[in-house]
Amino acid sequence: MEIDRADGRTANQLRPLACSRNVLNRAHGSASWSQGETKVLAAVYGPKAGTNKNENPEKACFEVIWKPKTGQIGKAEKEYEMILKRTIQSICLLNVNPNTTTSIIIQVVHDDGALLPCAINAACAALVDASIPMKHLAVAICCCVAQNGYVILDPSKLEEQTFKAFAYLVFPNSIISLPSEASPKPVSEPMEHGIITSVTRGVMPVDDYFHCLDRGRAATSKLSDFLRKNLHLQTPTDPSKAG
């Protein structure tokens, strides 16, 4: 049942991750995220006063602009914008800054598979860089299903095109919390087992979809750790400067 991947990775192995924050001078928050060859740059401006007429003024409004690497903006870009907007609305706190608009601009630098998860990760890192109030972070991953039901993670563009179906999955990040000293609360399921967004392309049986979910969830702990370490590295801590 083993599948040989073109670049020699195992089924559960992710491509090398790299993330830098505060890369743009003028943006209020910015991040660049790359998984292997796929690289996305995200910039956040806001919150600024005022919302569109259609939006609820009691909540913060988010607008997403997706800029492809080449070509004109078409329906695929609009679909990505909508998916990103819904994902961001579910991880951000909307009542902290009512009647404001926050703009997120995604620029695709290179597309080599798993583009939307890479963009979601970049947008989340940029929102943290801009200090937009959030409920928790989001980590996104792409899972591919082969003919024989075999699931692989983080496909490259070639693998995405040759496999019969794939799913983009977004999970909340794993949080650290103080162990409660009082009687343990009945925990139904830890929060990391929730799912924020799922986008599927192609046809796959239901069991394969659940396999994808399990594999994706297991891999998100690695992504969560990477994101947390990255955030630790880039906030300079200097106790001698604390006022």
Add this chain to the structure above:
Amino acid sequence: MAIAEPTNNSPSYIDKLVVPGDVVLDLSSMSNQTIKLGGGLRQDCDSITAMKAGMLRFSKPNKYWVESSQKRYVPSAGDAVLGIVVDTKAENFLIDIKGPALAYLPVLAFEGGTRRNIPKFEVGTLIYVRVVKANIGMNPDLSCMDASGKAAEFGPLKDGYMFETSTGLSRMLLSSPACPVLEALGKKLSFEIAVGLNGRVWVNAAAPSTVILVSNAIMNSETLTSVQQKLMVDKLLQRTQ
């Protein structure tokens, strides 16, 4: 992720980095206590979770907050900020303070201000103001007087040069004892400076070269330790003198 537990106390995240979603306090184990939450924390039923990424800080007796540095400003009452006039209305000046909403400066909020001597500010004037009220969903209220009604250096700033930095750098410049950069610069040069907690800094000096030197030194000093800051200032001063 496993958390290593010390032998007696529960682990605390004070002075450690937290990311949004981390539960920093569990209220079910403390009852009959008042806790004050500052910026970056919110209450979610029985737990206090972080909204922003930053260092969790605690000050006795009961104040918790998350300290982070960003380019936008979250208005809070009592802060002194630098605002730019955007518009004038009958009752207020509309001021941009780099926050989520424009702030209102009442036309009478000046020392000895009456209807007859309302100051005339052009659009684009830089003003040093104090935030009086800052509530969620409302435009912040400003004033050019301190709490006792005196002018106390508030008001329009003439000449000089204004540049924007992050809120963390502004807090460092205003910290006491004096920030190393300002101390080192003050020993050799004479200049005037106004620091707003919203990330705006205004510098004025007799010669433009002094203004440029001071601004560059401050902008470079954000990520340096105090020793590195002194070295950087010495190097800059050597080059010009």
